[in-house]
Amino acid sequence: MFHIVLLLGAGTSAYSQLQPLMDQYHLNGLAINPAYAGSQEALLVELYSRNQWVGFEGAPRTYTLSMHAPMRNRRVNLGIILLGDKLGSERETGVLLNYAFRISLGRGKWSLGLGAGISNLATDLNALRYTDQGDRLIQDIQKSVLLPEFSIGSYYYTDKFFAGISMPLFLSYHVNDKNGQRQMYFRPGEATYMLTSGYHLILAEGIGLLPSVLVKAIPGGPAQLDLHCHVILREKVWFGAGIRSNGTLSGLFQVQVNPQFRIAYSYSYELSELSSYQHGSHELYLQYRFRYRLDVMSPRYF
Numbered sequence: 001m002f003h004i005v006l007l008l009g010a011g012t013s014a015y016s017q018l019q020p021l022m023d024q025y026h027l028n029g030l031a032i033n034p035a036y037a038g039s040q041e042a043l044l045v046e047l048y049s050r051n052q053w054v055g056f057e058g059a060p061r062t063y064t065l066s067m068h069a070p071m072r073n074r075r076v077n078l079g080i081i082l083l084g085d086k087l088g089s090e091r092e093t094g095v096l097l098n099y100a101f102r103i104s105l106g107r108g109k110w111s112l113g114l115g116a117g118i119s120n121l122a123t124d125l126n127a128l129r130y131t132d133q134g135d136r137l138i139q140d141i142q143k144s145v146l147l148p149e150f151s152i153g154s155y156y157y158t159d160k161f162f163a164g165i166s167m168p169l170f171l172s173y174h175v176n177d178k179n180g181q182r183q184m185y186f187r188p189g190e191a192t193y194m195l196t197s198g199y200h201l202i203l204a205e206g207i208g209l210l211p212s213v214l215v216k217a218i219p220g221g222p223a224q225l226d227l228h229c230h231v232i233l234r235e236k237v238w239f240g241a242g243i244r245s246n247g248t249l250s251g252l253f254q255v256q257v258n259p260q261f262r263i264a265y266s267y268s269y270e271l272s273e274l275s276s277y278q279h280g281s282h283e284l285y286l287q288y289r290f291r292y293r294l295d296v297m298s299p300r301y302f
Contacts, residue, residue: 022050023242023250023266024285025196025214025226026162026302030066030079032194033166034098035113035155038077040300043069043290053270053278058088068098075102077111083119094119096149108158115151115168120144147173147184162302163197189219200232200301208232210240210301228252232301238264247271262287 022028028048029036046066053059068079079098085091096117102109122144153166170191173184198212214226228242230252238254250268257263264285270278 022214023226023228023252023268023283024048024264026198026210026212026228027262027264027285027287028064028066029155029164029196029302030068030081030098031064031083032168033113033153033155033164033196034079034096034115034151034168035100035111035153035164035166037068037079037098037100037111037113038070038102039100039109039111039155039157040068040289041070043067045288045290047286048284050281050283052281054280054282056278059278061086070102076100077102077113081115089123091122092119094149096151098151100155105156106158108156108161110156111154113151113153113155113166115149115153117149119147119149121147147171157302160200161198164195166194167191168194191218193217193219198302206234208235208301210238212302230254242266242268244268260289262289 022031025032028046029039030046031048044067046064048062048064048066050060050062052061063084064081066079066081068077070077077100079100081096081098083092083094083096085093094117096115098113098115100111100113102111104110148171149169150171151166151168152170153164153168155164155166156162171184171186172190193216195215195217196213198210201209201211203209208231210230210232212228212230214228215223216226217223223245225245226242228240228250230238230240232238236256238252238256240252242250242252244250248268248270250266252264252266254262254264262285264287266283267280268283269280
């Protein structure tokens with residue numbers, strides 16, 4: 001999912017699968033790490049939406065709907081995530097099934113996860129602008145194609161700490177400019193690697209602090225670093241700020257409405273040449289936690 005175009009040489013265009021820029025990564029963990037499945041110890045339903053670079057024509061829009069929960073023996077955890085993405089003339093929808101196996105380790109729990117699914121990539125030729133109406137390259141583009149998806153990851157967490165490493169949606173493909181056909185391949189040097197971590201600190205009675213970090217790296221390229229920090233009041237209201245290594249600033253806000261329902265919102269603004277052409281990015285996250293076990297309803301921070 002979520003592609004960028006890289007020119008690797010004459011005759012072909014290569015597309016790498018990347019995750020969206022995500023401010024609420026400590027909540028929407030299943031979108032980037034299949035090992036996150038079931039870590040909330042309850043059945044969770046999550047809805048996520050991001051409208052990036054508002055006002056910029058063809059800007060990315062991303063949506064996810066996910067469900068995940070531990071199974072009866074508590075070691076096996078299952079999840080499903082539906083993804084939708086729009087970027088310019090490209091539209092992609094997909095489904096990913098997630099499996100995580102979890103064991104107790106020290107004061108916390110550690111899990112390994114695998115995600116597998118399929119996506120449909122469609123190209124809207126009417127959204128393309130071209131001057132040569134007889135361009136063979138345009139005529140030969142596949143309007144719709146099904147592509148397999150795979151993710152792997154590891155996740156460790158306690159009541160106060162979490163850390164995860166993953167390689168989400170690691171397959172890539174290239175488009176042959178001569179016939180417009182897409183061909184799949186896997187190259188570790190072109191995959192995206194993600195590292196997340198955070199720690200909950202108690203500053204005073206009813207006041208907590210959650211600093212967290214996300215590192216996104218592609219071997220041979222510059223790494224992206226996200227630093228976020230939330231202040232938590234009475235385990236109900238969260239507010240904070242974040243900064244991304246490309247100069248993006250974010251404002252973060254959450255409300256734990258009741259033990260089962262949480263809503264989170266973020267606004268980010270990129271301090272770059274794009275700032276003159278867009279009005280920032282909006283992100284909304286909704287979470288509902290089903291109460292099917294009384295011993296799992298204590299507040300969770302990630």
